[in-house]
Amino acid sequence: MDDLAGRAAFCIRSMKDEGLDRAECVLRASRTHELNLDAGEISLLRTTEDISLSMTGILDGREGTTSINRTDDASILEAAAVTMLNACASEPDTANDISPAQPPASFDKGPEEPDLETMYDRMREFLDRTRRAYPSLILEQVILDFTSVRKHYANSNGVDLASRRGFYSFSPMFTSKEGADTSSFNYAGVSMSGLDRELHLYGTIDDRMRESTEQVRSREFSGKFTGDLLMTPECLEDFMDMTCMYLSDYPMIKGTSIFRDSLGTPVASPGLTVRSRPSWEGLAQGYFITPDGFTAGDTTIIEDGVLRSFMLSLYGSNKTGKDRSASSGGALVVEPGESSYRELVSSVKRGILICRFSGGMPSENGDFSGVAKNSYYMEDGKIAYPVREVMVSGNLRSLLKEIRGISRERVDSGDSIMPWVLAGGVTVFGK
Structure with a gap:
């Protein structure tokens, strides 16, 4: 979805038309490219998209909220009416408010698109290196993904804020096994703006995997x-x-x-x-x-x-x-x-x-x-x-x-x- 600003403005108009004194909305659109490794093998590459719209209105100190995942005119108009009904049904609270007027602003951070080839190469590199370094470690599931998130906030005081963020996330889940001895489940996670290094070098991922191999023979403690x-x-x-x-x-x-x-x-x-x-x-x-x-x-x-x-x-x-x-x-x-x-x-x-x-x-x-x-x-x-x-x-x-x-x-x-x-x-x- 491209016109977040236009949809946000329509939300505010719709709530004001319902008679709400103050109105705000948050529109969030994300796209995730996800590479999965299951049971030790790279198994899935998929792209998912998500959109969410949260609307809040205030009438005489009474606040109503509604959340939907559609942004067509009919859905927004219906949600505005529901927001009004919810506000009328709530208790008044003088602390309910929306942010005051402030200059419009737009922010941008991180890559706009994923490097899918490097994602695959880094995942394969991680798998091969893990097998060499930690032969007793079992990779249960590993996810490497890239997410681009766009967000737009608007309210009836004229506030108009927009942002876009792009980032990679890496999360391996694992156990270790030697004979009849098994470690407890563990995981690690990290986010990064690029894929400049081998994946095990980010955060404490390598430390957690090494520790997993040590923990196959953990001891109970008494006292x-x-x-x-x-x-x-x-x-x-x-x-x-x-x-x-x-x-x-x-x-x-x-x-x-x-x-x-x-x-x-x-x-x-x-x-x-x-x-x-x-x-x-x-x-x-x-x-x-x-x-x-x-x-x-x-x-x-x-x-x-x-x-x-x-x-x-x-x-x-x-x-x-x-x-x-x-x-x-x-x-x-x-x-x-x-x-x-x-x-x-x-x-x-x-x-x-x-x-x-x-x-x-x-x-x-x-x-x-x-x-x-x-x-x-x-x-x-x-x-x-x-x-x-x-x-x-x-x-x-x-x-x-x-x-x-x-x-x-x-x-x-x-x-x-x-x-x-x-x-x-x-x-x-x-x-």
């Missing part, structure tokens, strides 16, 4: 101790996402956020600086337009341990009276520390190198508990052996305060840049 958690970049991103969740609309509006009264005060060790950089060229992923209708900007969330910003949308800002965030979250970049990864390892008396955390969201007070998947027991400054059926628990706020080291090395996954981070005071227990 319980309080020790250190050395978080890999992937696992750190999970914990940073948990942190940002407490800064977002729902817990802030509800008043249950563990950080609700902490703006401008230390919430982590002094070495931790976390930023959200959605439009930065240094990340293959990211975004240019926020869901609430603004041009996305950088946000410093934590600076040298001090909380600098909540992650509130326009609605959250109106509801709480606190500043709206220029970013909608994600695209996280954690600044490097002063220690090497090896120095962090050598400083651990007893703990877990946690590569994947499997657990629900923390409770309202920040308590978390989950399984340390594909992880390692550490003792006396060394990575001792891979473990299974090991649980870790702690408190997120305490964990941030207990950070003892941040690595100089960082990993670019395409949608974040993360170091290794060492923190203490975590409870580890096995069977």
